Amino acid sequence: MKDLPSSIQKSPRLNQWIAIGPGKQITAYSGKVELGQGIGAALTQIACEELGLTPQQLQLVAGHTGCSPDELWTAGSQSIEVGGAALRCAGAQARALFARAAASVLGVAEESLRVERGIFSSAQTQRVTDYWSLAGEVDLSVEITGDAPLRSPCDYRIAGLSLARPDLPAKLSGAAFVHDFALPGMLHARVLRGPHTSCRLEPVAKEALAAALTALPGVTAVVHSGNFLAIAGADEEELVRALVKAQKIVGWTKPQKLCVQGEIEEMLPAMACESSVVHLAGAPQTPVTQHRARYSRPYLAHASIGPSCAVADPSGGPSSHLTIWSHTQGPHFLRDQIASALGREKNEVDVIHMPGAGCYGHNGADDVAFDAAFIAEMLGTPVRVQWMREDELSHSPFGSASLVEIEAGLDAGGKISSWHLQVWSHTHIKRPGWDEGINLLGAWAIEPAIPEPKDKDVSLPAGGGQRNAIAIYDLPHQAVTHHFITRSPLRVSALRSLGAYANTFAIESFLDELAAKVETDPVTFRLRHLADPRARAVIEAVAKASGWRQPGAEIANTGMGIGFGRYKNRSAYCAVVARVRVEEKVHVEKVWAVVDAGRVVNPDGLTNQIEGGIIQSLSWTLKEAVTWSESGITSQTWDGYPILTFDEVPEVEVLLLDRIDEPSLGCGEAAAGPTAAAVANAVAHALGVRARHLPLTAERLTRLIDET
Amino acid sequence: MSFKVNGRTVEVDADPDAPLLYVLRNDLDFKGSRFGCGTGHCGACTVLIDGHAVQSCTTPLWSVSSAPNPEILTIEGLIADPIGALVREAFLDEQAAQCGYCINGIIVSVTALLKRIPNPSQAEILEALSRHLCRCGSHVRILRAVDSAIRMLTP
Ligand code: FES
Ligand code: FES
Numbered sequence: 001m002k003d004l005p006s007s008i009q010k011s012p013r014l015n016q017w018i019a020i021g022p023g024k025q026i027t028a029y030s031g032k033v034e035l036g037q038g039i040g041a042a043l044t045q046i047a048c049e050e051l052g053l054t055p056q057q058l059q060l061v062a063g064h065t066g067c068s069p070d071e072l073w074t075a076g077s078q079s080i081e082v083g084g085a086a087l088r089c090a091g092a093q094a095r096a097l098f099a100r101a102a103a104s105v106l107g108v109a110e111e112s113l114r115v116e117r118g119i120f121s122s123a124q125t126q127r128v129t130d131y132w133s134l135a136g137e138v139d140l141s142v143e144i145t146g147d148a149p150l151r152s153p154c155d156y157r158i159a160g161l162s163l164a165r166p167d168l169p170a171k172l173s174g175a176a177f178v179h180d181f182a183l184p185g186m187l188h189a190r191v192l193r194g195p196h197t198s199c200r201l202e203p204v205a206k207e208a209l210a211a212a213l214t215a216l217p218g219v220t221a222v223v224h225s226g227n228f229l230a231i232a233g234a235d236e237e238e239l240v241r242a243l244v245k246a247q248k249i250v251g252w253t254k255p256q257k258l259c260v261q262g263e264i265e266e267m268l269p270a271m272a273c274e275s276s277v278v279h280l281a282g283a284p285q286t287p288v289t290q291h292r293a294r295y296s297r298p299y300l301a302h303a304s305i306g307p308s309c310a311v312a313d314p315s316g317g318p319s320s321h322l323t324i325w326s327h328t329q330g331p332h333f334l335r336d337q338i339a340s341a342l343g344r345e346k347n348e349v350d351v352i353h354m355p356g357a358g359c360y361g362h363n364g365a366d367d368v369a370f371d372a373a374f375i376a377e378m379l380g381t382p383v384r385v386q387w388m389r390e391d392e393l394s395h396s397p398f399g400s401a402s403l404v405e406i407e408a409g410l411d412a413g414g415k416i417s418s419w420h421l422q423v424w425s426h427t428h429i430k431r432p433g434w435d436e437g438i439n440l441l442g443a444w445a446i447e448p449a450i451p452e453p454k455d456k457d458v459s460l461p462a463g464g465g466q467r468n469a470i471a472i473y474d475l476p477h478q479a480v481t482h483h484f485i486t487r488s489p490l491r492v493s494a495l496r497s498l499g500a501y502a503n504t505f506a507i508e509s510f511l512d513e514l515a516a517k518v519e520t521d522p523v524t525f526r527l528r529h530l531a532d533p534r535a536r537a538v539i540e541a542v543a544k545a546s547g548w549r550q551p552g553a554e555i556a557n558t559g560m561g562i563g564f565g566r567y568k569n570r571s572a573y574c575a576v577v578a579r580v581r582v583e584e585k586v587h588v589e590k591v592w593a594v595v596d597a598g599r600v601v602n603p604d605g606l607t608n609q610i611e612g613g614i615i616q617s618l619s620w621t622l623k624e625a626v627t628w629s630e631s632g633i634t635s636q637t638w639d640g641y642p643i644l645t646f647d648e649v650p651e652v653e654v655l656l657l658d659r660i661d662e663p664s665l666g667c668g669e670a671a672a673g674p675t676a677a678a679v680a681n682a683v684a685h686a687l688g689v690r691a692r693h694l695p696l697t698a699e700r701l702t703r704l705i706d707e708t
Numbered sequence: 709m710s711f712k713v714n715g716r717t718v719e720v721d722a723d724p725d726a727p728l729l730y731v732l733r734n735d736l737d738f739k740g741s742r743f744g745c746g747t748g749h750c751g752a753c754t755v756l757i758d759g760h761a762v763q764s765c766t767t768p769l770w771s772v773s774s775a776p777n778p779e780i781l782t783i784e785g786l787i788a789d790p791i792g793a794l795v796r797e798a799f800l801d802e803q804a805a806q807c808g809y810c811i812n813g814i815i816v817s818v819t820a821l822l823k824r825i826p827n828p829s830q831a832e833i834l835e836a837l838s839r840h841l842c843r844c845g846s847h848v849r850i851l852r853a854v855d856s857a858i859r860m861l862t863p
Contacts, residue, residue, distance in 0.1 A: 036807025615845025
């Protein structure tokens with residue numbers, strides 16, 4: 001068999017990807033959903049390019065379990081690489097089949113045909129035909145072979161352009177999100193949860209509790225099963241007011257596995273872990289100097305602007321079909337898990353993707369979908385659940401904390417002679433469909449309880465805690481040890497870039513420390529250890545764009561730093577320079593980024609992802625950390641979990657190195673680690689003080705300066 | 709209670725303490741203003757009341773209806789407002805959004821600003837945006853869109 005794209009292997013028939021209609025349109029089906037990353041535009045461009053259509057002629061249907069192919073999750077910056085490759089392959093075959101039919105109808109040679117705007121024409125005839133006229137002649141229920149020739153990127157007309165996002169006009173007009181979706185007769189519901197995921201309901205008489213809750217104005221129904229407790233009512237506003245009162249009625253046990261919060265660098269190594277050497281290459285050379293340092297990042301929240309939301313309808317179709325509208329990243333997995341948790345057959349449940357607020361990984365989308373589905377089943381009526389701000393900041397899974405230690409030797413020529421990185425972290429993925437078991441918060445609470453699965457991290461090459469733990473530099477010796485902490489005090493799962501954020505921050509900070517030891521400019525030092533021309537090109541370009549550390553141009557308290565990474569060691573290259581001014585806190589003045597993501601499908605979309613990735617990383621790096629006390633999460637509001645504000649946003653300049661001959665690479669997560677390192681390196685340049693533990697808050701910096 | 713929303717007089721039968729946001733979304737079906745926090749921190753719910761940008765999640769209905777002839781504009785109505793439409797156009801031109809959840813509130817605030825001060829200083833722009841959060845990091849584009857709206861307004 002030909003090496004077919006992985007999604008095609010899973011959904012091998014052409015009509016799972018392409019359909020003629022509606023009207024004078026063609027429908028392309030995808031499993032990769034719009035999360036705010038602009039993938040809808042890019043996939044439209046890719047499909048249009050192969051099919052010979054204008055974007056207006058293509059309708060993209062993504063993430064509908066009733067009709068879209070299962071492409072696992074929209075995650076890991078894989079949508080262009082995997083989802084795009086699938087649509088390209090399917091589109092090419094559809095076009096080839098229609099071209100054959102067109103040739104026979106028009107009586108011309110197939111090679112003479114061209115297709116534009118869906119119309120097939122040939123120099124050999126005046127007559128034309130199109131996809132819609134030929135629909136009856138072509139059978140799309142065939143296997144995809146992968147034999148159809150792909151259009152050459154050199155001939156691209158639509159892919160490569162900055163097509164405007166098709167979804168934005170509606171979002172900037174009115175109803176557009178799952179949050180805005182309503183069904184007739186729908187009830188609103190809110191789930192009561194303790195301040196930590198391990199809190200259980202204080203033992204109570206069920207009837208008395210139900211009576212007390214139902215007595216609250218606005219509450220018309222109570223759903224109570226085990227530790228799952230929800231109130232429902234027709235008026236959302238009344239229900240939210242009732243929720244405040246309900247929270248006072250309901251008591252929670254103390255969290256079961258929550259340790260006292262301390263510094264990450266002390267907490268993590270004290271936790272039970274499984275250690276293994278995950279990478280070993282070369283042999284250490286004898287060093288003349290050695291250096292060792294530890295870096296850390298805290299637990300981080302997704303902190304989406306819109307709390308998670310879902311609508312479920314238990315009576316949506318024949319034989320009590322259950323339909324769920326959700327902003328999940330993995331509609332098929334979610335359908336399977338909800339069906340299993342509710343004791344249903346898969347074919348009795350559908351999940352339909354609808355946009356939600358920005359998604360940066362495994363947030364509360366799946367959990368709230370279960371909440372809505374379970375409540376809807378219990379009440380036999382359509383239900384909408386939207387989490388409150390406090391739920392979003394305390395019950396959505398967090399991004400795992402990491403501690404990274406690097407020890408390296410330098411030889412007499414100022415080159416790295418040995419390298420050992422160790423990383424301590426929890427799992428970085430625990431989403432529905434990952435490994436065994438059911439990963440849905442509500443499912444762990446209902447009676448009979450569904451057990452919470454054990455944690456299992458992603459192994460290399462993609463890696464979870466070890467993502468990007470292998471330095472991308474040419475080193476004569478490199479060892480990586482992964483200390484997998486098997487349990488986490490907080491619920492953790494995938495957050496944008498997983499372990500790459502901490503590992504890249506550590507590696508790139510450490511490189512600057514090594515460069516300083518041998519009194520070498522950090523850019524020169526990096527290039528000394530890099531042969532890959534694409535890696536060198538982004539670093540050289542960012543140095544040039546930023547006017548890297550001109551001698552004599554130094555300004556007091558101002559510094560410039562660089563950070564570089566190749567995401568997952570095989571995806572997009574990204575080099576970042578930050579200029580910071582440190583006064584009472586770190587002010588990031590300007591950030592430059594250069595990105596090589598192979599052939600660029602939508603330059604503006606890619607730039608948008610990089611800009612957003614930089615700003616989000618700045619927010620993590622400068623400000624963010626989840627906090628807790630012995631009773632639960634304390635960073636439950638925007639006051640307790642501040643994120644970057646408009647007055648803290650630097651100027652950002654992004655440059656793309658378009659590589660038309662290289663495959664397109666995902667880039668949504670590429671900027672996270674390099675940005676953090678660039679800032680820390682700039683702070684070190686400005687102050688002469690090395691900050692190794694995130695976030696780089698004013699308090700930490702002051703402490704650091706006082707210590708040195 | 710009766711007041712004007714997006715140019716139309718509406719009768720609302722709701723608790724006077726109810727936050728305006730829920731009334732707009734659920735009773736009047738203007739879903740473009742969104743719930744983000746309910747506590748006045750994020751600005752996703754921002755609407756115009758008599759030309760002022762107001763966070764509707766912390767604005768009780770009684771405070772709206774106690775003003776003489778209050779007029780409310782949400783994103784749905786802003787599209788018919790010359791400055792509002794221009795600001796929205798600038799956001800689309802600059803593709804100033806990722807998820808877009810925060811953007812309507814921001815468009816409302818920028819419209820209020822430009823109605824008051826057609827050529828605001830950077831400090832005035834940042835002041836207007838200080839009550840808005842964006843998690844996707846669309847800030848750079850949002851600021852660019854504001855600049856482009858100002859340019860369109862002041863030829
Ligand atoms: S929802 Fe009103 S300010 Fe956040
Ligand atoms: S665009 Fe997503 S929160 Fe602003």
